[in-house]
Amino acid sequence: MGDMEPTTTIRSFIEDYIRKQGYTLQYFADISGVNAGTLSAIIKGTRPIAMAQLDLITKGMKLEEGHFYEIYGAECFVESAPHWRRLEPFLQRCAELDKLECIQRVIQQVTDDRSYISELFEMAEGMLERGQKKAARMLYECVAECEKYQHSERLALCQYRIFTLSLGQDQHENLRAAVHFEPYINRLDEERQLDAIKDLANTYSALRYWDKLFALADELGRKAEFIQSFTKKKVDKVNRITAYPLFVYRAYSNLLKANASEWSGKYTEALGYTQKYADIVNIADPSEEDQIYINMFIGWIEANTYLYSLMMGKKEVLPAYVAWIEQNEEELLTALVKIVEAANTYDMNIDHILLKFDSKINTILSDRALREGYNEQIKDDLHSKFLIEFAIYHFNQNRYSDGMQHLVTCLSSAIKINNHTDIIQCVALFERYRSFASKEVEITYRYLMEEVYNYYENKKSHGYIFV
Template sequence: MPVVNRSLRWEIEDQMKLHGYNINQLAELTGINPGNLSMALNGISRSMTINQLDALGKLFGKVPGWLYELYTEECISEEKLSRPRLVPYLVRCAEVGRNDCIDAVVSRILESPKNVNIIFSAAEKLFHKGKHKESERLYEDVVSAVKDSFSEMLSMSHYRLFAISIQSTDAEKNWKAVIRFDPFRNRLPENHQLDALFQLARVCFSLKKWSEVEEYASELEVLSTTLCSEEKLVPKRHPVYYYGMGLLYKAAIAEERGLYELSKKYVHIYANLEWSEPLDESGQKEVKQFEIWGKANLYTLEVLSGNEGIINEYADYLASLNRLNDVVMGLIAIMKSANT
């Protein structure tokens, strides 16, 4: 019996015969343009897309990822790589768990280091689709392949890996993520730097790494005011939020160290935030939120400082809140002060 070399088109034609479909029926049932489908199956000028292959596989009752190991012939030839084919192919391989195909294709792509941006693009698409775990291995491939330590693609890959890692509740893992990402924080595109510093400060605060929190908080203050005038930058939140958070973290650290008067100074500043430019609606909302936090935290600091005369007023304030967590934290502050 003769041995048939498997190919994408041979497998599809075999399924067409098995199900009794001609090209027009196949096109109608899958929603693929008949002309495009005909050219794709006959190898005339147009390659098959991964979405078309998925549509065919679904019609034939195949599992997701069907024939993906053969799809590389649509993406890579001896002469060149097809970026428009490879990026969605890598994305789909990651989504359906065809890691064997990813490994095979990545090794081919990285035969020329300049093509690493294909892998990065696929990782970014996965990340923005919320497929963080699936994007992780591709970002790791980028980190391994890029040798220029000041490459924006390298710094962004480290930032994404940091963001993925800190979703864990494992303190040791989160600290390792901070250490790994820290050298790249100032090499990020400017519109990502503020949120990166905030996340570093947030994680280190949860880990009680006060010196690191203080460093990142100071950088937040400076950078938020430096970048606020650059209209092209679009951080996740208004720059005034990051400025306020820098002050809030400094106040929190001073409180942790028992420096209540110093903490009050920081709280007074973020509770009455002033900005160098007129604030839009989002900026005004941020300022209002810091005003609310500031009022609650000043009550806490007064109690911790031993101001017994304010306890009834503070208790009334806590009773007016609808946020259970804030009430609990306030009661803890009163108990702590009483015990002291």
């Protein structure tokens, strides 16, 4: 490098530190645990610093872990062609210490050199398993960028991982992620497609795109049946690519179709699909694993049969449904949404049921911290749906101040997950019952509307267009 060498290299830092502290080389070698000969070669520049040595030296200098990573990344990987055996430990340590900018800067350089693509992909898979999601996503995006003109399965797999890692609270972002990922599904391995379609269907379900959900559910069923028709022998859990046994996808496909029919108000059809998955899970000689899923579906069959009957106006199923919920509290939120919705549709008084689940409902009402991920996405949506129906129920029972209170909670929740449909419905309800709003509710409402207004102002100034 000659005279061009920057003065702030790591080795000049080390040299300055040793001099300023008045240490001998041997003394610093003892403190840091790095051999004196190695240390001398590093300072002279005749030997590159290995990751492990860098960590020891940093500790010896009493600096925080990863202090030199930015400079190290620039020196070793940006200014010179990187070697995988040095790059790998560096990326790994950055992921552990959450130094994401360092990863970003280095992998941008590596993208030009395509020779490490498969290593980066494997590394991303490892990070994902260890829960280092943000770092993993960066590597997947890097690999996808390098592979974007290839019709490779690896590209599709990266896009699948990026899709699942992108899902969060913002419904519009989730829709963008889904639309972006969908074209890659058919490039995945046949069996892996089943999980991908299931995940995509769950996302559209949380977004309330019922037609889209139905179409994906149909595709899921067809593909699962096709794969099952040519793998007659039972595949054990270890050698299986899919997350679940094949019959589960066929049953789940009908469960999703029932869901889509139900939300579209077609309850008779929903009952028909329920019967279909009841037949599918009626398996002779199930394995232990099979039995776990069979039991889950049996629970859903019972609950959904009550639920669809209730939505058709058959009030007499309510006591049996409530008894079922008491035994299966994890289904409480879904069930409550439906019971309150039925009460609003058929003008029923369900105060006795609400009283029974009072403490659970209070937990739901406390605008629980929204969480991330798939099922969380569906739960966030249900949470929002419940709050609206609950507010309407109170209005119908002439309990206006309660209704107003629940309405602003709902509005706040809908704004958090960027759910436009619910925001609009809340505003419309608020305007209808505005004369019943207390001063306090009025203030909360104004504050929330300000938040919505600012959000759109920001979008406008950034020139964003919603997908």
